[in-house]
Amino acid sequence: MKLNTVLLFSLLLISQQVWAETTLSYNVSGSSSWYPYYISETADRPGILGELVPQIFAKAGIKLKKKKLPPKRTNSALETGQLDFDVVSPSWFEHQDLGELFVQSDPLFPIKEHIIVLNENVTEWQSITKIKNQQIGTVHGYLYHDDDQFMRVDFKSERELVMALKKQRVAAAISGDLTALYWAKELNIGIGLAALHSDGELVVRIRKEHEQLLPQINQAIAMLKHNGAIDAIVDKYVSRSPTHKPVSDVSVNN
Incomplete structure (x- = not known):
């Protein structure tokens, strides 16, 4: 012993x-x-x-x-x-699969993404199926679990996504809700959160x-x-x- x-x-x-x-x-x-x-x-x-x-x-x-x-x-x-x-x-990955090279930690805290649009278009985008075959604003390099369902229009950041909605370069975009609302307020651009795109929790993805x-x-x-x-x-x-x-x-x- x-x-x-x-x-x-x-x-x-x-x-x-x-x-x-x-x-x-x-x-x-x-x-x-x-x-x-x-x-x-x-x-x-x-x-x-x-x-x-x-x-x-x-x-x-x-x-x-x-x-x-x-x-x-x-x-x-x-x-x-x-x-x-x-x-x-x-929730950002197809089938929530991080890939064979990685393992994940226990959850840190929740995070959500929504379809974001100008306020006057919120009712029109309440169903997630609306994005199918549409041009949707995305952030260059970001992961989206269903980006085979729509045509990505990449921008540098969430700030640029909100500006693109105002300039009507895209009719809708995908963003974390807190991030989108922050930039909408900072830029004084009227946006609304439409259909839920992903609902999950942040984890550490480690090799x-x-x-x-x-x-x-x-x-x-x-x-x-x-x-x-x-x-x-x-x-x-x-x-x-x-x-x-x-x-x-x-x-x-x-």
Whole structure:
């Protein structure tokens, strides 16, 4: 029994040393306008994921190396192993399949995407089937689970999507609801949230060769949920006051 205890303790020490020496490369920025999840201009308010990701990996005892890449480069860098992980929602992938190269963490928090249109067109776009064979505004490099159903019209960011609606370059676009409403307010452009496009939760998508780190990552996520840290970070960027309507019921008027 004593020998087994010593052996177990030795293995734990070796594991801790391996974890401490592990450095993972990542890029969390999405587009340059992925508010409130990432805000590149402000170091003190870097966005929900800008704050949360370093906290998760610090608690997990894993060092991070941050790289800044556009979404299209991020996806290819993950495929080739230049990046080790990112943060995504399985709901963005066809059949919610992240691919054989990756494993996923426990959920962080919910995220939704809607079809966004000008206010006067909301009623017309209440059914998701409306996008079939239509030109739909998308962000270059982003993943959409059903982009074989419509014709992508790529723009640089969510900010550009909202502007494209105003300029009638597209009749509809796909965006995270919080991001679209933020830019509509900032740009004073009247948009509404129409059909729900995806409804899921954000997870850490990590390359399978790092699968042994998942228990530490999941434990860190659980701790940050339990002590209220994740809710506190989300609340910092998203209003949850009683007078604030659910996002699915909100439109932004001129």
